Amino acid sequence: MSSHGNDPRQPSAAKPYVAPVIAPQDLPIDYAGFIAVIFGVAGVMFRYKLSSWLALIFCAQSIVNMRNVENDLKQVMMAMMFSFMGLMTNYFGPPRPGAKQS
Amino acid sequence: MAIPKLFFIFLIICIFFFSTLVQSDSHFEGFDAEDDDAEFEEAPIDPASLRSPPSQSLSTDPNPNPTPSPPSDLPKSTPPTPTTFDFWDDDEFEGLPTDEQHPDLHVPITDPKSTDNTNTTSSQDQNVKPQPRSFTVEILCGSFLIMFAINYFTGKKENENIALSWASQFAAKDSIFEKNFSLLGIGDGGDDTPLLLKEGQTTFKFYASGRRYCQGLLATLELKSRHDLIARIYNMVVPCKDEITFEVYMNDDAMDHVVFAMAKKKAAKAMHKDLRDLQRFATIMSPPTSRKWVSDDLAVISESREVASDLITDALIEQVFGDKSFEKYGKGLISVHFSDNHPGIHKKVLLFKFVLPAAKNMADMTRLVALVPYYIDLIGRYKLSSQARSKTEAARQKVAQEVQKELRNIQQEAMQRRKAERKKLMEEAEAKLGAEAIRKKEAKERARQMKKAMPKMKMSRGA
Numbered sequence: 284m285s286s287h288g289n290d291p292r293q294p295s296a297a298k299p300y301v302a303p304v305i306a307p308q309d310l311p312i313d314y315a316g317f318i319a320v321i322f323g324v325a326g327v328m329f330r331y332k333l334s335s336w337l338a339l340i341f342c343a344q345s346i347v348n349m350r351n352v353e354n355d356l357k358q359v360m361m362a363m364m365f366s367f368m369g370l371m372t373n374y375f376g377p378p379r380p381g382a383k384q385s
Numbered sequence: 386m387a388i389p390k391l392f393f394i395f396l397i398i399c400i401f402f403f404s405t406l407v408q409s410d411s412h413f414e415g416f417d418a419e420d421d422d423a424e425f426e427e428a429p430i431d432p433a434s435l436r437s438p439p440s441q442s443l444s445t446d447p448n449p450n451p452t453p454s455p456p457s458d459l460p461k462s463t464p465p466t467p468t469t470f471d472f473w474d475d476d477e478f479e480g481l482p483t484d485e486q487h488p489d490l491h492v493p494i495t496d497p498k499s500t501d502n503t504n505t506t507s508s509q510d511q512n513v514k515p516q517p518r519s520f521t522v523e524i525l526c527g528s529f530l531i532m533f534a535i536n537y538f539t540g541k542k543e544n545e546n547i548a549l550s551w552a553s554q555f556a557a558k559d560s561i562f563e564k565n566f567s568l569l570g571i572g573d574g575g576d577d578t579p580l581l582l583k584e585g586q587t588t589f590k591f592y593a594s595g596r597r598y599c600q601g602l603l604a605t606l607e608l609k610s611r612h613d614l615i616a617r618i619y620n621m622v623v624p625c626k627d628e629i630t631f632e633v634y635m636n637d638d639a640m641d642h643v644v645f646a647m648a649k650k651k652a653a654k655a656m657h658k659d660l661r662d663l664q665r666f667a668t669i670m671s672p673p674t675s676r677k678w679v680s681d682d683l684a685v686i687s688e689s690r691e692v693a694s695d696l697i698t699d700a701l702i703e704q705v706f707g708d709k710s711f712e713k714y715g716k717g718l719i720s721v722h723f724s725d726n727h728p729g730i731h732k733k734v735l736l737f738k739f740v741l742p743a744a745k746n747m748a749d750m751t752r753l754v755a756l757v758p759y760y761i762d763l764i765g766r767y768k769l770s771s772q773a774r775s776k777t778e779a780a781r782q783k784v785a786q787e788v789q790k791e792l793r794n795i796q797q798e799a800m801q802r803r804k805a806e807r808k809k810l811m812e813e814a815e816a817k818l819g820a821e822a823i824r825k826k827e828a829k830e831r832a833r834q835m836k837k838a839m840p841k842m843k844m845s846r847g848a
Binding site for chain 1: 523533534564567568586592594600603610615616730
């Protein structure tokens, strides 16, 4: 179908690939990282372990979908810190005030 | 696509999260403070109601001797009241019902002992109590994380396999692209240069260049997010497909005025609405009666009837787009879009969008991929008739004028806005200064203008 007589190739016209420059604001927004931060903060504030666990899961999703490491790592690290902090206080920290009585 | 998807997930999780919050209300001590206060306020109103009713104490009392307990309970009700208030002070008035039980349980056994002792025993009780808590959350989340990790590696492998099988099918030795382009891959032409460029886990890019009529070709494989378990679960609800997009950047002198698109009927309508160049130059064509035409599923958007009939040749109808062959070979077609007025850096672009078959059946899309070089040649050679050409030229000029007008309007608006802002600032400044200052300023200005006029006179005199 594509054979139109002679060889269509033209080595002289070859141009190497130039990666298009994408402005950082045009990159797709990292929703997973955003959700992870929200859950992480909620987990620490309310001392609610499920929230911290969910934050950890969304951290994993955010890391997995990361395109360029330098840009996105900050947010993910923050979310990770929050979720780990939440988990630490939950399991190793002082018992919740409610845990004494209930 | 990705934005509503993630928000959907987020919403579901939020609903789940808050429903669990409501269920586990008792864990949130700090937030129930108001309720507890209310309980506390109610408590002094009727202390007798807080004390366990005699009938209940009878049923819970382990003492086999029922008769002494009501009298022992009644006189003791006066001394324990301060102790119970101690409890409330310490522990934020939590768990009133347990408070009721503790004195009832302990007092008969440890009759002479002090209140301190009861305090310690009760605290021991509470330390023992949370032991049998359930680990469902931990187990669920932990196993989900493990599954997530496993799925990441398997899904990544799967996606890579699909991309590699596509590359080996169409970009290896003696394949379609190897026969058509002199430079394959993103490198500078060596033998070892990688064919595919991986961006993220789902996007693979293939670049080719060095062919007549075009500057280069960029194929982008957009695969499903197989590596992401959450996206995978979401895709079970809202299925999506692996797609490949070919962008061919034509040489500026190799493409005449052509605006043409073809897609499934519904998609074609959406394209006509969304894409600016199609909206401006082209209309959805009704199928001609005089000749064989593309399958009924497809709709053609074109600038003129002439362009459409020249770009859909009999050979193409027979091999890909006709009623019979489309069922067999063309199923993977999403859209074809050629334009010499494409928005972006490259103006003259051919776009092909296909569905990728499974890694094993990559050969199924051979005919679709073969469309790419075929159309490069067809459009590279294509020249409009002079009549059609004058029409298209007029249309392009009109559009260009419109664009210029718009630009000018925008500029003018911006200028006016700036002027208005400056005026406003001046007025504000004037309002700040008193009337006296304004008069002074005016006098100064008049003096300046006089000064300005003076040298002119001098000059004229000197000359």
